[in-house]
Amino acid sequence: MESFNDQTLKKLVSDRGGEFLNHQFQNLCEECGFEHLKSPAETPQHNGFSERANQTILEKTCCLLNGSNLSNSYWAEAVNTATLLRNLVPTPSRLNRSPYNIWEGSPPQIK
Structure with a gap:
């Protein structure tokens, strides 16, 4: 796993979704040297911060698509834009x- 901004991933917390419980993902965790922590099954309240963040991004994505009258074929771009907005505000x-300011140590330079 490449470090970003002199930061390296040490722990990853996830739910028990199939995408996190397969051998390929477990091998990636071992190869990259980070610990994978799993929350208890059927308890989204243990992932409250992540669940709320995902809900916020979903709501912004829907607003971007509906407000622009774009089709769902632009879904991925709208998700990326919603995530960028969340990280800059x-x-x-x-x-x-x-979040950008916290990660980078300075506010974003928006022109």
């Missing part, structure tokens, strides 16, 4: 800093 819960 500051929020009070993060002391009015954006």
